[in-house]
Amino acid sequence: MSAQAAAIPDINELIRPEHVHGSVYTSEALYQAELEKIWYRTWVYVGHTSEVPNANDYVLKSIGPQPVIMTRDRNDQIHLLLNRCTHRGNQVCVFDKGNSRTFTCPYHGWTFSNTGQLRGYPFPSGYEGTDREELGLGRVARVAEYKGFIFGSFAEQGPSLEEHLGGAREAIDRLVRNSPEGEVEITAGFLKHKARANWKFLLENETDGYHPQFVHASIFSVAQSGIGDLYSSDSTAVARYLGNGHSENDLRPEFRRLDKPLGWFGTSAARMPEYVAAMNAAYGENKAREIMIDGTPHTMIFPNLFIAEIQIFVLQPLAVNETVQHVTALQFKGAPEMNRRLRQQTMGSVGPAGFLLADDSEMYERNQRGIQVRDPEWVFLGRGKNRERRDEDGFMVGDATDEVPSRGMWQHYRTIMEER
Incomplete structure (x- = not known):
């Protein structure tokens, strides 16, 4: 056994059902092992x-x-x-x-x-x-x-892409249906944001429904946005673990309860007549209405693709404590009216002067600094453990603010890292 291999911590000692050890975010040896076993082996x-x-x-x-x-x-x-x-x-x-x-x-x-x-x-x-x-x-x-x-x-053999995506395929299917032509385009150009934090802090945060009410309270109040209510204790939305490290915040129960086409986008059908007409022509009025009520997914595809309703984030680890987020507005083929608004909202939320990403980035870096404090050694991920349940498709779900996604991701992570 090489000196490097001997230095890799024992994963079984670091990951428990409701806890992970702080060193999983700071160990250089573990980071190098992640590159080999996750980034250079999986899809x-x-x-x-x-x-x-x-x-x-x-x-x-x-x-x-x-x-x-x-x-x-x-x-x-x-x-x-x-x-x-x-x-x-x-x-x-x-x-x-x-x-x-x-x-x-x-x-x-x-x-x-x-x-x-x-x-x-x-x-x-x-x-x-x-x-x-x-x-x-x-x-x-x-x-x-x-x-x-x-x-x-990089692996010449292994599971197919569709096997890897598993339950996350439906999120991509749902995303492209928001285009009248059934296609998204990545043509708006990327913004790059560097965070002095381990990539797994970012990965976990993407489907963490517990933080928005607090981290983003200022922008939600200024913009009089109803987004915060989607992640409240009274929300009917659910947190879901999709297997293979993938997870989502499924906001459709709330959107369906409100029953307003394009309410997910903070607007109404009356304000976007060209887009609505194109969707009706493509799918028929009933199906188009259903699509425009449900909106786009909020899904993290392990290890690096975050579909964030109006944009995508691509995570790139550069070091154990350094990660770049590449972010761009989604563009729906055949929907110029929608695409203009998507670009504007993306700039307002995650652009150089945007509010949402600045809030999150501050949390990532504070986490990275705080996790190096010696006591306590463990991160607690037990929220909602007593009420998680299986949905009709067999996926584990919890309330909107529960930590089901993080618990599932860490168990998948442990399985990958234990493989020879």
């Missing part, structure tokens, strides 16, 4: 097909701290390539996005196709007998798509 969300709409388009993405180039080749196939020249390790792509059939390393001029093959190198007379096939760009072993969302896995 991780990378990007969306709409980000590379044309032949030879590319965009820089990541899987954890690993830089990845997502390309669409001339045959319309999407590839996930590692941004490292196979000669001396220089990055072959320095632009965030563009359109190119090839990438040329600036160090020694090696050129690679957008499918990863080595096309050539200067002064080839020095490379007699070299096998170019073995010198192509590294690539993510498996690439799969679900409703336009592209996921990658």
